[in-house]
Amino acid sequence: DAGITQSPRYKITETGRQVTLMCHQTWSHSYMFWYRQDLGHGLRLIYYSAAADITDKGEVPDGYVVSRSKTENFPLTLESATRSQTSVYFCASSDGGTGFTQYFGPGTRLTVL
Protein backbone atom coordinates (compact mmCIF):
# COMPACT_ATOMS: atom_id res chain seq x y z
CA ASP A 1 0.00 0.00 0.00
CA ALA A 2 2.23 2.80 -1.30
CA GLY A 3 -0.34 5.58 -0.80
CA ILE A 4 1.19 8.87 -1.80
CA THR A 5 4.86 9.29 -2.58
CA GLN A 6 7.07 12.21 -3.45
CA SER A 7 10.43 12.37 -5.17
CA PRO A 8 13.05 13.44 -4.64
CA ARG A 9 12.90 13.70 -0.85
CA TYR A 10 15.78 16.18 -0.80
CA LYS A 11 16.98 18.47 -3.54
CA ILE A 12 19.63 21.15 -3.70
CA THR A 13 19.68 23.35 -6.77
CA GLU A 14 20.95 26.71 -7.90
CA THR A 15 19.16 29.93 -8.66
CA GLY A 16 17.77 29.98 -12.17
CA ARG A 17 17.60 26.24 -12.69
CA GLN A 18 14.42 24.39 -13.52
CA VAL A 19 13.33 21.82 -10.94
CA THR A 20 10.49 19.31 -11.05
CA LEU A 21 9.07 17.71 -7.94
CA MET A 22 7.12 14.53 -8.47
CA CYS A 23 4.00 13.31 -6.69
CA HIS A 24 2.35 9.94 -7.21
CA GLN A 25 -0.70 8.44 -5.49
CA THR A 26 -2.08 4.93 -5.76
CA TRP A 27 -5.60 5.59 -4.40
CA SER A 28 -7.08 7.04 -7.62
CA HIS A 29 -8.07 10.14 -5.67
CA SER A 30 -9.58 12.84 -7.86
CA TYR A 31 -8.06 15.77 -6.03
CA MET A 32 -4.40 16.52 -5.64
CA PHE A 33 -2.67 19.48 -4.04
CA TRP A 34 0.73 21.09 -3.73
CA TYR A 35 1.66 23.05 -0.62
CA ARG A 36 4.78 24.73 0.60
CA GLN A 37 5.68 25.01 4.27
CA ASP A 38 8.23 27.52 5.42
CA LEU A 39 9.91 27.29 8.80
CA GLY A 40 7.50 28.10 11.58
CA HIS A 41 4.53 28.48 9.27
CA GLY A 42 1.56 26.50 8.19
CA LEU A 43 0.85 25.19 4.75
CA ARG A 44 0.25 27.49 1.81
CA LEU A 45 -1.54 26.13 -1.24
CA ILE A 46 0.38 26.51 -4.50
CA TYR A 47 -1.85 24.66 -6.98
CA TYR A 48 -4.53 22.03 -6.87
CA SER A 49 -6.24 19.74 -9.31
CA ALA A 50 -9.79 18.41 -9.25
CA ALA A 51 -9.14 15.77 -11.93
CA ALA A 52 -6.80 14.95 -14.78
CA ASP A 53 -6.30 18.00 -17.00
CA ILE A 54 -8.06 20.30 -14.48
CA THR A 55 -5.81 22.52 -12.39
CA ASP A 56 -6.29 25.79 -10.53
CA LYS A 57 -4.15 28.30 -8.70
CA GLY A 58 -3.87 28.42 -4.96
CA GLU A 59 -2.59 31.15 -2.69
CA VAL A 60 1.03 31.31 -3.93
CA PRO A 61 1.23 30.09 -7.57
CA ASP A 62 3.79 32.53 -8.97
CA GLY A 63 6.95 30.83 -10.23
CA TYR A 64 5.36 27.37 -10.31
CA VAL A 65 3.81 25.28 -13.05
CA VAL A 66 1.76 22.11 -12.71
CA SER A 67 0.31 19.53 -15.02
CA ARG A 68 -1.88 16.50 -14.54
CA SER A 69 -2.11 14.26 -17.55
CA LYS A 70 -2.80 11.17 -15.42
CA THR A 71 -4.94 10.90 -12.30
CA GLU A 72 -2.13 9.41 -10.25
CA ASN A 73 0.61 11.97 -11.01
CA PHE A 74 0.81 15.66 -10.22
CA PRO A 75 4.27 17.11 -10.91
CA LEU A 76 5.26 20.60 -9.75
CA THR A 77 7.84 22.52 -11.76
CA LEU A 78 9.80 25.53 -10.64
CA GLU A 79 10.61 27.15 -13.96
CA SER A 80 13.52 29.26 -12.73
CA ALA A 81 14.24 28.58 -9.09
CA THR A 82 14.77 31.46 -6.69
CA ARG A 83 16.10 31.46 -3.12
CA SER A 84 12.66 32.41 -1.85
CA GLN A 85 11.42 29.04 -3.10
CA THR A 86 13.59 27.23 -0.56
CA SER A 87 10.98 25.35 1.43
CA VAL A 88 9.47 21.99 2.23
CA TYR A 89 6.93 20.97 -0.39
CA PHE A 90 4.06 18.65 0.43
CA CYS A 91 1.81 16.93 -2.02
CA ALA A 92 -1.61 15.77 -0.86
CA SER A 93 -4.57 13.95 -2.30
CA SER A 94 -8.26 13.62 -1.47
CA ASP A 95 -11.19 11.61 -2.78
CA GLY A 96 -13.42 14.61 -2.11
CA GLY A 97 -15.36 12.76 0.54
CA THR A 98 -15.63 13.36 4.27
CA GLY A 99 -15.26 17.09 3.80
CA PHE A 100 -12.17 16.84 1.65
CA THR A 101 -9.88 15.12 4.10
CA GLN A 102 -6.40 15.33 2.66
CA TYR A 103 -3.66 12.71 2.82
CA PHE A 104 -0.14 14.03 2.65
CA GLY A 105 3.01 12.70 1.09
CA PRO A 106 6.29 12.67 3.03
CA GLY A 107 7.47 15.99 1.61
CA THR A 108 10.39 17.23 -0.45
CA ARG A 109 12.94 19.52 1.17
CA LEU A 110 14.17 21.90 -1.53
CA THR A 111 17.14 24.21 -1.07
CA VAL A 112 17.89 26.85 -3.69
CA LEU A 113 21.40 28.26 -3.42
Next chain:
Amino acid sequence: QKEVEQNSGPLSVPEGAIASLNCTYSDRVSQSFFWYRQYSGKSPELIMSIYSNGDKEDGRFTAQLNKASQYVSLLIRDSQPSDSATYLCAVSPMTNAGKSTFGDGTTLTVKP
Protein backbone atom coordinates in the same frame (compact mmCIF):
# COMPACT_ATOMS: atom_id res chain seq x y z
CA GLN B 1 -6.26 39.67 9.32
CA LYS B 2 -5.24 36.15 8.44
CA GLU B 3 -7.99 33.87 7.21
CA VAL B 4 -7.18 31.22 9.82
CA GLU B 5 -5.51 32.13 13.09
CA GLN B 6 -4.30 29.84 15.83
CA ASN B 7 -3.01 30.58 19.29
CA SER B 8 0.64 31.40 18.75
CA GLY B 9 2.11 28.99 21.28
CA PRO B 10 4.24 27.24 22.04
CA LEU B 11 1.97 25.51 24.49
CA SER B 12 3.40 23.40 27.27
CA VAL B 13 1.31 21.16 29.53
CA PRO B 14 2.23 18.46 32.05
CA GLU B 15 1.50 14.84 31.28
CA GLY B 16 -2.07 13.94 32.11
CA ALA B 17 -3.39 17.50 31.75
CA ILE B 18 -5.87 18.85 29.21
CA ALA B 19 -4.35 20.69 26.27
CA SER B 20 -6.58 23.28 24.60
CA LEU B 21 -5.83 24.46 21.07
CA ASN B 22 -7.81 27.25 19.49
CA CYS B 23 -8.50 28.43 15.97
CA THR B 24 -10.52 31.31 14.56
CA TYR B 25 -11.44 31.86 10.93
CA SER B 26 -12.67 34.82 8.96
CA ASP B 27 -14.74 33.29 6.14
CA ARG B 28 -18.31 32.94 7.41
CA VAL B 29 -19.27 30.46 4.70
CA SER B 30 -16.63 27.95 5.76
CA GLN B 31 -18.05 24.48 5.83
CA SER B 32 -15.45 21.94 6.87
CA PHE B 33 -12.92 22.13 9.67
CA PHE B 34 -9.93 19.92 10.29
CA TRP B 35 -7.20 19.40 12.83
CA TYR B 36 -3.97 17.91 11.56
CA ARG B 37 -1.05 16.80 13.70
CA GLN B 38 2.48 17.24 12.40
CA TYR B 39 5.46 15.74 14.16
CA SER B 40 8.77 17.48 13.62
CA GLY B 41 10.17 16.64 10.19
CA LYS B 42 7.08 14.68 9.19
CA SER B 43 4.00 15.34 7.09
CA PRO B 44 0.63 16.39 8.52
CA GLU B 45 -1.87 13.69 9.41
CA LEU B 46 -5.57 14.15 10.06
CA ILE B 47 -6.71 13.64 13.63
CA MET B 48 -10.17 15.24 13.65
CA SER B 49 -12.71 16.74 11.30
CA ILE B 50 -15.91 18.55 12.22
CA TYR B 51 -18.69 20.01 10.10
CA SER B 52 -21.55 21.04 12.40
CA ASN B 53 -21.81 23.10 15.56
CA GLY B 54 -21.10 21.36 18.81
CA ASP B 55 -18.63 18.81 20.06
CA LYS B 56 -17.18 15.76 18.38
CA GLU B 57 -15.25 13.26 20.43
CA ASP B 58 -12.76 10.64 19.30
CA GLY B 59 -10.89 8.94 22.10
CA ARG B 60 -8.88 11.55 23.99
CA PHE B 61 -9.58 14.19 21.36
CA THR B 62 -12.59 16.52 21.27
CA ALA B 63 -13.19 19.06 18.53
CA GLN B 64 -15.57 21.93 19.24
CA LEU B 65 -17.13 24.13 16.58
CA ASN B 66 -19.02 27.38 17.00
CA LYS B 67 -19.87 28.83 13.60
CA ALA B 68 -21.54 31.92 15.05
CA SER B 69 -18.29 32.85 16.78
CA GLN B 70 -16.19 31.48 13.89
CA TYR B 71 -14.22 29.40 16.32
CA VAL B 72 -13.00 25.83 16.36
CA SER B 73 -10.99 24.19 19.09
CA LEU B 74 -9.27 20.93 19.88
CA LEU B 75 -9.07 19.51 23.38
CA ILE B 76 -6.64 16.73 24.20
CA ARG B 77 -7.44 14.98 27.46
CA ASP B 78 -4.89 13.02 29.48
CA SER B 79 -2.09 14.50 27.38
CA GLN B 80 0.82 12.20 26.68
CA PRO B 81 4.41 13.01 25.66
CA SER B 82 3.58 11.38 22.32
CA ASP B 83 1.08 14.21 21.74
CA SER B 84 3.98 16.66 21.48
CA ALA B 85 3.70 18.01 17.94
CA THR B 86 2.47 20.97 15.93
CA TYR B 87 -1.27 21.07 15.44
CA LEU B 88 -2.60 22.66 12.28
CA CYS B 89 -6.13 23.98 11.91
CA ALA B 90 -7.56 23.88 8.38
CA VAL B 91 -10.76 25.39 7.05
CA SER B 92 -12.53 24.71 3.76
CA PRO B 93 -15.10 27.03 2.19
CA MET B 94 -18.58 26.00 1.18
CA THR B 95 -17.71 26.75 -2.43
CA ASN B 96 -14.60 25.09 -3.81
CA ALA B 97 -14.24 22.76 -0.89
CA GLY B 98 -10.90 21.48 -2.10
CA LYS B 99 -9.26 24.80 -1.36
CA SER B 100 -8.39 24.48 2.31
CA THR B 101 -6.66 27.26 4.21
CA PHE B 102 -4.31 26.32 7.01
CA GLY B 103 -3.33 28.20 10.12
CA ASP B 104 0.32 28.56 11.09
CA GLY B 105 0.00 25.86 13.72
CA THR B 106 0.41 25.63 17.48
CA THR B 107 3.33 23.65 18.87
CA LEU B 108 2.39 21.55 21.88
CA THR B 109 4.89 20.08 24.29
CA VAL B 110 3.71 17.58 26.89
CA LYS B 111 6.22 17.30 29.71
CA PRO B 112 6.54 13.97 31.58
